Every structure is written in C-alpha cells, then in structure tokens.
Amino acid sequence: RCQTAATFERKVARLAAKAASFAELVFADGPVELPLEHGERVNTRGWWHDRGLRNDDEAVSEVLRRAWSEHGPFDGLLGFSEGASAALFYCHLVAAHANSTPAASADGSAGPDFSGLSFAVMAGAPAPAGSALASPVFELPSLHFASAADTVVSLSDSKKCALAFRAAEFCQHDGGHCPPQRAEDVRHLVNFLEAQRDKILPASSVSEFGMAVAGEETEDPRICPDQRDELEALGAMLAPEELYRAAPAWPVRLAVRLRRGEGVSAALRFTLRPAYPQAAPCFCELESDDLALQAHERELLDAMEVAREPLGFPSVMAMVQAAQQWIDEHEADLAARAAGRGDKAAPEDGEDGEEEAEAWWLREEAEVEDALVAEAEAKAAELMPDGADKRGQWARQCGAGGYGKPWEFVVGLVGKPSAGKSTLFNAATRPESSDREATMAPHPFTTIDPNVGAGWFAAPCPSAQLGCQDSCQPEHGRAHGGRRRFPLLVKDVAGLVPGAYLGRGRGNAFLNDLCDADSLVHVVDASGRSDREGVDHGSAGSGSPKTTDPLDEVGWVRREIHLWMFCNVRAKWGSVRKKAKMANAHGSREAVADRLFGLFTGYRASRQLAQAVFEAAGFSLQHSAEEVVAWGEYELHLFVACFLRARFPIVVALNKADTPEAAGHVARVKSVLGDSCIPVSARSEWWLYEQQRKGHLSYVEGAGAESVTLSPEAPENVREQWEQLRKKVLEPYGSTGVMEVLSVAVSRRGPIFMCPVSDFSTLEGLVTSCPSAPAGRSASAKLATMLMLRPMSTVEEAFGALKHEQMLRGDLVRAEALVSDTTDRGSPQVQVLRRDDVLRSHGVEPHAHVLRILTNKKAK
Structure with missing residues (x-):
C-alpha cells in the first residue's frame, strides 16, 4: 500500500x-x-x-x-x-x-x-x-x-x-x-x-537431450501459430539429441545443445513468452559446466543479441547459430583457458580456490572495509586535489563527445533529505510560477523524481578589459562584480541516506540520476540540527547524538557515491581479472584496458579519461595486465576515488547559514575544506526573489546588502525580515552564496567562454538565424552573445559551435582574437589564430575570449 x-x-x-x-x-x-x-x-x-x-x-x-x-x-x-x-x-x-x-x-x-x-x-x-x-x-x-x-x-x-x-x-x-x-x-x-x-526446466536437461518433442496431437492449443511454425522448423533442422522441450507444453520452454568438444555440456535455454514473436522477445540463458565458456558468457550472449531478429520474426535459430559461430571462432582461446584450469593443470598457489570462496571481488555489496575507503579517499585527495585540473585535461577527456558545440552545463544537487536541495533549486532557477517550483518541506524525500530547471551562474565578461562596461549588453543580464549572468541546468534529485548504494531510500535510482551531471554541489545542513535520515531535531537538538556534524556529513555522502561506483565495478571484477590473466598468457593487453576502462563509460566518461586517471593514480598502463591481477580491494578503491574526483568535482554548499548554530560549523568546515565549500542561505535568496516579484524591493542576484533597495511601500514585516537577513547572512558572508556556489561548481571544470563578434571596432555580437534561439541572440548588440565551450577547445571546435548555433555558415577562412594588453595599458591587439590553436584561460580565474571568425558564406 x-x-x-x-x-x-x-x-x-x-x-x-x-x-x-x-x-x-x-x-x-x-x-x-x-x-x-x-x-x-x-x-x-x-x-x-x-x-x-x-x-x-x-x-x-x-x-x-x-x-x-x-x-x-x-x-x-x-x-x-x-x-x-x-x-x-x-x-x-x-x-x-x-x-x-x-x-x-x-x-x-x-x-x-x-x-x-x-x-x-x-x-x-x-x-x-x-x-x-x-x-x-x-x-x-x-x-x-x-x-x-x-x-x-x-x-x-x-x-x-x-x-x-x-x-x-x-x-x-x-x-x-x-x-x-x-x-x-x-x-x-x-x-x-x-x-x-x-x-x-531441470538443469539435468542438458545431459538428457533426445527426449521426444511433443507431437502435433499433444500440443497445447494456446501456442500461437508463429511459435508452432518455429518449433516445427527447429525439429526439422536439429537432430533429436540437440533439442529438448520441457513440460508443461505452454508456455514453450526449450533447450538447444551447442557443440563444444567431448565431455563438455553446453546449451541455450529459451522461453517463448505468449506474445513472442509478434510483441515480445524470447528469453535466453546459457547453461554449461564448462568453466572456460562460463568466463566468456557475457561476450557469447552479446553476440547472440546482435543476431536477434526484430519483433515479428522468429529468433531462436538465428541466436543459436550466432552462439555456435562465436564458439567456433574462439575455440583456441577456450581451449587455452581450459588447459590452464582443467583437472590436469592444478593451480600453482591455490588462487582459483580463493576466487570461488573468499576473494574480495565476490563479496556482497554490504561487505566493504571502511578503513580502505578512507585510506583511498585520502590518497586520491593527495594525488588529485580539488581544483587541480586548471588546464581542463580531465574535463576534455570526460566530455569527448561534446566538442564542436556549446556546453550545456549540468550541475547536480546532492545531499541527505531536508538539507535544503529543493530550496536551493528554486533559488537558483527562479521559477516564475508555483507549478515549476520544486516541493520544499522540512521532512525527508520531498523530492521523488528529479527536478530539472535552468539556473544562473556568474560568468566572466571581457568588457572590463576592453573598457566598455557601460555599453556592454549581455543577453542574459549583468551579474555582480563585473560578471554576466549565464545559464546552466540544475538537477535536484531525491535525498541521499546512508546505505543508498545498497538500495536504501531511492538508492541507485537516485545515484543513476546524477550520471549526466558535469559537477556536483553537495548541499549540507550547516546548522547540524538534522540527523542522517534528514529529520530536523530543532535548535534544541544541536547537542543531540541524533544530529549530524556537517563535516561528517561531507564525508559520508561522498562515501555513498564512491561505494555506488565501487560496487558496480567490483561486481564485474571477475571478468576483468580473467581478461588480465589471458592477456598475460597471450601478450594482448589491449583487451584488459578495454574491459577495465569500459566499466567507467556508463558514467558519461570516455575510456581516455579512465586511462588518464589510471596513470594519475600511479598505475602503469604498460603493465596493466600484471597489476590488475595483483590488485587488492584498496587498489580498486583508489582508482574509483581518483576517477570520482576527475569525473564529478564536488563543491560543498553549507546551507542554512542563517541559523544560529551555523556560524561555528561554517568556520570549522571552511578551515578543513578551504575554497571547496561556500556558505549558503538558499532560503534567504528565495525570500529576496519572492519579495522582488511582489515589488517590495530590488536586488542584484549574487550581490551583497548594498544592492538591495527597499520600496517605500514595503510592509513593516518585510522591513523587519530584511534587517534580520542583512545581519545574519549578507553582512557576515557577503551574499546568499547561491550564485557563488554554482559559479564555483562550473569553474572546477575549467570551461572556455567565447564572445563572437562581427567587427572588432563595434564589438557587435553575432546573431543566430535559428528561430528558436533566445531573444538576446536575435538582435545584435555590443558583446551581447557568449558561448561556453568545453576545456581546451580548439579554434576549429569554436567555429563548429557557432555553426551549431546557426551564427555562421560555410567554411572557416580566418580566425582572430582581440587580446587586451595588460603590460603598458595600450589598446587591445588583434591576434591571428590557427585552426588547431587551443583556447585557454589566462591565470586561475575563468577568461572570456573575444573572437572574430570569417567564413566563405554569410549567415542568413
């Protein structure tokens, strides 16, 4: 119920x-x-x-x-x-x-x-x-x-x-x-x-082939004509000892023997669902006592899936033939494996016995050594500290498929229930109507399905270096501190509870929702008043054992994401080791790397990123086969911890910074995490936005108290609330932190910003011919248009992004950049760029390039 x-x-x-x-x-x-x-x-x-x-x-x-x-x-x-x-x-x-x-x-x-x-x-x-x-x-x-x-x-x-x-x-x-x-x-x-x-369907059926298939007179009338025809065809093409039918006759269950040498039993079991083949596929599994074939079960089944016919057509014989062909083509590998693991070749060190009993990769998901996780996390932080990817190499390899078009950046909001993720989502996306708001309530799991909306962060603006701040007209508006508002997608998913990787709460469904995020913002309850389940015990509960230390909260949420990924990889580790052992025997290491790094592509990462992380973690690609065979649980934890830092940079939002208990916690957590955490009061940002909508005040998003102007008609209770907000949030922290935390999350991936212009003298931005483009891109204005590109994008990829947005047509002829001269305060200089020149940020802070790209066709 x-x-x-x-x-x-x-x-x-x-x-x-x-x-x-x-x-x-x-x-x-x-x-x-x-x-x-x-x-x-x-x-x-x-x-x-x-x-x-x-x-x-x-x-x-x-x-x-x-x-x-x-x-x-x-x-x-x-x-x-x-x-x-x-x-x-x-x-x-x-x-x-x-x-x-x-x-x-x-x-x-x-x-x-x-x-x-x-x-x-x-x-x-x-x-x-x-x-x-x-x-x-x-x-x-x-x-x-x-x-x-x-x-x-x-x-x-x-x-x-x-x-x-x-x-x-x-x-x-x-x-x-x-x-x-x-x-x-x-x-x-x-x-x-x-x-x-x-x-x-007894397992012994593999050795009992030859039993008579049900005759026409005993066939169940519920078997559809298509299935009846396929059974008749199978009976004609296969020898009696190759085909087995199980009772009862409906639904149809059968097994087909595969040829695999003397003394080896192997068969494919099929279940023909009532709607097969017109509206449902058949169900198939491998049954074999051959360890060599069992080790390659996944590859065999994959080959069969390729041969599966579309709905409406019989598939059994095609899948059987594909399986037999795969076995015939890999007979040498199967024989070599059998020779190394058969009765005549006993293991030298008893390792195979260990694999079947006490091997670490065969443990259940709940069996994890916390000490190894902590040690691996600490080592990963040392090898790959936060913000270390200044040149954007990790991000480049992570988003290999996204080059040549604008980067639609996604920030995922993670954290335990009731930490304030939905409030932060609303404050960041500023929905114009209540039906677009995420549900906000002080109890666990107010969010079940992910909320996704367009939010805003502060991007760099080149107008300050070019001396045109007053005349610059950003299409999305200005931000505080000479920056400009820029859109991104914000994804708020259900709260994370301890044991989520085991299925608690929304479990893996929650974690899988994060796979398309580019960076994560971990929303922490800085008041420390709620427990790990998200239950708020009130201000009197700060000293209660049920409440949570915000610093501890940072650790266990990262641990849940780590163990989600670790358990997914560990479950398939047996196949990785088998590949590695075969590589050691036959000198083919590419298969090991392909299998190992392929396990990480499901997290929207390329094999190149996994390979780079593998080497950054201190492992040798040249000796990968030998190392993988010798890996213990700690080595896999270390690899996962390093991959997590490269794939999912995490910035901590110390939310509820306006509560009385938060001040001490914020100072302590920042002393440990430094720039990786930002004090945030999402509730205050949301209040400012609501009051601005009601006309009670004006406010510059992301700015401090000096940007707030109360309306003369503002009610007295609004004035009182404003005073409290100013004293508790804006004066001690400088802003509500909402825009800042999103901006830091974006900067951790090292994006490149580009302002395309048609002329360096007027700095008029390019316009798009796409009818569905934002309003700001349909009319030319000074430095109006900006695109965000992935790190280390080349000039040619920047050109591809402009063509993608229908701002340019034709072929690239010439590319120029307007470079400000900071040495003698002279006028900006024009620099000619080559196609393969990489666009980079200057210094630590993000940088916006002003580019003029010429083609052999004009945009419509």
Missing part, C-alpha cells in the same frame, strides 16, 4: 539485478488510487480501500487477470505488504480455476488459464483476511520474509499467512517493514528462485 509498481520495482532492484540472468520481473499497480499526501506529486496505489470488507475484490481480480493475460503466464508471485495479500488472492484464483475448469478445455476463451503457477514469495504479509486458516490450503512452495521490528504488519500475522501454504519456508530478518534488502536475504531469495527455475 502507498506505493506504485515503479517504487516497488526500485525497492527490489538488487533482487532483479541478481536474478536478471534467469528471471524476468513484471510489476502491477493496485486498482485503488490513494489521495496525495503532503509533499507527494504522484498518487500512490493500493489494492483495497478496506481489506477487511473485501469490497474491491472484483477490481483486484480484474487487475490480476489482465496482468496474466497481457504479460503472463507467470511461474511465480512476489508480493510485499498489501501486495502480499494480492498475491494470496491470486493463489485463491489459481486454486478456484483449477477446481472449476478442466485443464483439457483451457483455450483462453473465457479468460486467462492460471495453470503453470509454481511458487509464491511474500514479504511483510498480513494474516489472511476473513478467516484464520487452521490448515494449509495451497500446495505451492512458498518463501516468506517477516521482521519482529515491523511496525506495520506483526510477525505473528506474517506467520499466519505462511500457514496457508503446505510447503512454506519462513525467513526472519531485522529490517522492519520492507522487502528483502540485506545481502544474505537477497541471496536466500535468489537461491529459492533458482531452485524453482530448476524444477521448471
């Missing part, structure tokens, strides 16, 4: 990942739409208005029957909380159908045939409604999870539900009201599912 199919899917994401090789999970929404609660933006669902009254049984039955018809048939059920009651109701439907409808007459005409349901899994299941079951009524094997710490469904009620099944297995945990989350519970459930899978 009080969830949706999507939220339940996120809660069991770890299970889905662990069982992905042999099981498909389908999620269904309950029929009852629940009213919105405070802070919710999407209605959650339930199965009954009142489970005791059972008034919604017909609606529940309709949902379950429709799910079976459209997505089934199913082998088993998985239900949590009220969903477990729905699963129990499903079992009743199956039992009723079995008692009322003869199996021989099942043709689907009167609704779905529930035959084939083999097991049930329930977590936090309430006691059966309506009666206390004194004896088991269901023959299905079942697995039940329950907790004595569950405050929603008691342990005794869940045990009553288990009594309804004759072959019930009961598992007790201490996690409260939740589906299986701990590593051992998920492993228990996966083992149960594998056991049920092997009952449906």
Whole structure:
C-alpha cells in the first residue's frame, strides 16, 4: 500500500539485478488510487480501500487477470505488504480455476488459464483476511520474509499467512517493514528462485537431450501459430539429441545443445513468452559446466543479441547459430583457458580456490572495509586535489563527445533529505510560477523524481578589459562584480541516506540520476540540527547524538557515491581479472584496458579519461595486465576515488547559514575544506526573489546588502525580515552564496567562454538565424552573445559551435582574437589564430575570449 509498481520495482532492484540472468520481473499497480499526501506529486496505489470488507475484490481480480493475460503466464508471485495479500488472492484464483475448469478445455476463451503457477514469495504479509486458516490450503512452495521490528504488519500475522501454504519456508530478518534488502536475504531469495527455475526446466536437461518433442496431437492449443511454425522448423533442422522441450507444453520452454568438444555440456535455454514473436522477445540463458565458456558468457550472449531478429520474426535459430559461430571462432582461446584450469593443470598457489570462496571481488555489496575507503579517499585527495585540473585535461577527456558545440552545463544537487536541495533549486532557477517550483518541506524525500530547471551562474565578461562596461549588453543580464549572468541546468534529485548504494531510500535510482551531471554541489545542513535520515531535531537538538556534524556529513555522502561506483565495478571484477590473466598468457593487453576502462563509460566518461586517471593514480598502463591481477580491494578503491574526483568535482554548499548554530560549523568546515565549500542561505535568496516579484524591493542576484533597495511601500514585516537577513547572512558572508556556489561548481571544470563578434571596432555580437534561439541572440548588440565551450577547445571546435548555433555558415577562412594588453595599458591587439590553436584561460580565474571568425558564406 502507498506505493506504485515503479517504487516497488526500485525497492527490489538488487533482487532483479541478481536474478536478471534467469528471471524476468513484471510489476502491477493496485486498482485503488490513494489521495496525495503532503509533499507527494504522484498518487500512490493500493489494492483495497478496506481489506477487511473485501469490497474491491472484483477490481483486484480484474487487475490480476489482465496482468496474466497481457504479460503472463507467470511461474511465480512476489508480493510485499498489501501486495502480499494480492498475491494470496491470486493463489485463491489459481486454486478456484483449477477446481472449476478442466485443464483439457483451457483455450483462453473465457479468460486467462492460471495453470503453470509454481511458487509464491511474500514479504511483510498480513494474516489472511476473513478467516484464520487452521490448515494449509495451497500446495505451492512458498518463501516468506517477516521482521519482529515491523511496525506495520506483526510477525505473528506474517506467520499466519505462511500457514496457508503446505510447503512454506519462513525467513526472519531485522529490517522492519520492507522487502528483502540485506545481502544474505537477497541471496536466500535468489537461491529459492533458482531452485524453482530448476524444477521448471531441470538443469539435468542438458545431459538428457533426445527426449521426444511433443507431437502435433499433444500440443497445447494456446501456442500461437508463429511459435508452432518455429518449433516445427527447429525439429526439422536439429537432430533429436540437440533439442529438448520441457513440460508443461505452454508456455514453450526449450533447450538447444551447442557443440563444444567431448565431455563438455553446453546449451541455450529459451522461453517463448505468449506474445513472442509478434510483441515480445524470447528469453535466453546459457547453461554449461564448462568453466572456460562460463568466463566468456557475457561476450557469447552479446553476440547472440546482435543476431536477434526484430519483433515479428522468429529468433531462436538465428541466436543459436550466432552462439555456435562465436564458439567456433574462439575455440583456441577456450581451449587455452581450459588447459590452464582443467583437472590436469592444478593451480600453482591455490588462487582459483580463493576466487570461488573468499576473494574480495565476490563479496556482497554490504561487505566493504571502511578503513580502505578512507585510506583511498585520502590518497586520491593527495594525488588529485580539488581544483587541480586548471588546464581542463580531465574535463576534455570526460566530455569527448561534446566538442564542436556549446556546453550545456549540468550541475547536480546532492545531499541527505531536508538539507535544503529543493530550496536551493528554486533559488537558483527562479521559477516564475508555483507549478515549476520544486516541493520544499522540512521532512525527508520531498523530492521523488528529479527536478530539472535552468539556473544562473556568474560568468566572466571581457568588457572590463576592453573598457566598455557601460555599453556592454549581455543577453542574459549583468551579474555582480563585473560578471554576466549565464545559464546552466540544475538537477535536484531525491535525498541521499546512508546505505543508498545498497538500495536504501531511492538508492541507485537516485545515484543513476546524477550520471549526466558535469559537477556536483553537495548541499549540507550547516546548522547540524538534522540527523542522517534528514529529520530536523530543532535548535534544541544541536547537542543531540541524533544530529549530524556537517563535516561528517561531507564525508559520508561522498562515501555513498564512491561505494555506488565501487560496487558496480567490483561486481564485474571477475571478468576483468580473467581478461588480465589471458592477456598475460597471450601478450594482448589491449583487451584488459578495454574491459577495465569500459566499466567507467556508463558514467558519461570516455575510456581516455579512465586511462588518464589510471596513470594519475600511479598505475602503469604498460603493465596493466600484471597489476590488475595483483590488485587488492584498496587498489580498486583508489582508482574509483581518483576517477570520482576527475569525473564529478564536488563543491560543498553549507546551507542554512542563517541559523544560529551555523556560524561555528561554517568556520570549522571552511578551515578543513578551504575554497571547496561556500556558505549558503538558499532560503534567504528565495525570500529576496519572492519579495522582488511582489515589488517590495530590488536586488542584484549574487550581490551583497548594498544592492538591495527597499520600496517605500514595503510592509513593516518585510522591513523587519530584511534587517534580520542583512545581519545574519549578507553582512557576515557577503551574499546568499547561491550564485557563488554554482559559479564555483562550473569553474572546477575549467570551461572556455567565447564572445563572437562581427567587427572588432563595434564589438557587435553575432546573431543566430535559428528561430528558436533566445531573444538576446536575435538582435545584435555590443558583446551581447557568449558561448561556453568545453576545456581546451580548439579554434576549429569554436567555429563548429557557432555553426551549431546557426551564427555562421560555410567554411572557416580566418580566425582572430582581440587580446587586451595588460603590460603598458595600450589598446587591445588583434591576434591571428590557427585552426588547431587551443583556447585557454589566462591565470586561475575563468577568461572570456573575444573572437572574430570569417567564413566563405554569410549567415542568413
């Protein structure tokens, strides 16, 4: 209850990942739409208005029957909380159908045939409604999870539900009201599912080929004509000993033997879903006792996916042929691996035994040594300190695909719940209407889905060096301190809680939302009043053990992001080591680097960046194969920590700086982190913006108290609030910090700013011919237009960005830069640039280039 199919899917994401090789999970929404609660933006669902009254049984039955018809048939059920009651109701439907409808007459005409349901899994299941079951009524094997710490469904009620099944297995945990989350519970459930899978299609079937395929007279009438034709074709093309059909006949499950030498068993298992091939693909997995083939399972399955036919066409034979071709082409590698790991060649040092038992890369996600994480983070900070990428080399390699067009910079807001991310989002994006505002409330998880909006930061402006500050007309307006407003995208995602990398809170769904961010702003509660779950204990709670030290908060949030990435890579480390061992044996190191660095491309980074970080962390690319085989857990932690610093520069926003408790914390945290943290009062910035919209004051975004002018008509309460804001925020910190923290987050990636002009004498900005361009780009004005480019962009890439924005046409003929002479205060000089000249910033601060680029065609 009080969830949706999507939220339940996120809660069991770890299970889905662990069982992905042999099981498909389908999620269904309950029929009852629940009213919105405070802070919710999407209605959650339930199965009954009142489970005791059972008034919604017909609606529940309709949902379950429709799910079976459209997505089934199913082998088993998985239900949590009220969903477990729905699963129990499903079992009743199956039992009723079995008692009322003869199996021989099942043709689907009167609704779905529930035959084939083999097991049930329930977590936090309430006691059966309506009666206390004194004896088991269901023959299905079942697995039940329950907790004595569950405050929603008691342990005794869940045990009553288990009594309804004759072959019930009961598992007790201490996690409260939740589906299986701990590593051992998920492993228990996966083992149960594998056991049920092997009952449906026995593993021994690989050695039992030759069993007769069901004849025409015994075929189930529910098998569609396309599947029937494909089965007939397979029977004609394959020998009897190469094809196996499992019972029951529907849905169709079959296995096809692969040729792989004497004494080696290998087969492909296929499940043909009812909608296959017209509307759904077939499901396939490899079964083999060959360790050499198991080591290359991913490559084999990838080759098969390439051969899979589009929907509407049969795929089984094409996939089988692709698999057999891959095996034939890689026979030498498979034989070499088998020779090194077979019975005749025992391991020299027992390492293979370690790999199967105690190897660090085979540990569960929760098994992490905190001391190694801390040591690796400290070493990474030493090797790659914040702001060290002054030349933008990391950023260049990170965004390799984004050159030749303007950089649409994305800042991700991260932090625990209720740290003020949504308030900072609103203050940064300044939405013009309430429907565009992020939900703000002092309780956890006010944000469920990411909020994305256009925000503003302070970019450099060349007008000061060129002596035209008064006449300069930036298209997005001026900013404080001679800078100009420039847009970027701000992404506010759900709050991060300890254990998010294990699936707590929104877990990996939250972390995956950050993959497209260029920099991260970690929003910290500088008051220290809230605990790690985001619960604010008030000003009296500052000394409470439940509250959080802001400096500690900085550490554990970075740790969550680190472990998210580390666990993703560690899960695939076995395949990396196998590649490395093969490279050592055959002298091919490119495969090791390709596999290792390829694991990091999912974070919107290039292999070149991963390679550069690998070397920056002190590892040798030349000896990568030898080093990777010898790596321990610490070395991978170090590589991940260095990659994280290169890929996701993090700036800390010490939010709620206006609270009484914040002053001491801000000074202490800044003494440790230096320029990597900025005092922020997002609430104050939002208040200034709202009062400006109401006409009570005027204010320059990002500036201090001197920029605020109260209106004569401002109410007295506004004047009082302004005085408090001035004393608590603007006087001690100089600004609210909102624009500053975004500006620092952008500068950490070393962007290049370019003002394209048509003439150096007038400095009129180029205009675009694109009809959907911002208004400022449709009319020429002095230094009006600015583009942001990725670090180390060349002149030719700058030209590509102008063509992308339809400011120029044709081919590049000549490029010139207007360079201010700072030595003798002379007039700016024109410098001719080559195509491959790299545009760089001068000094530490960002710099804006004024360029005039000539082509052989005029822009329309």
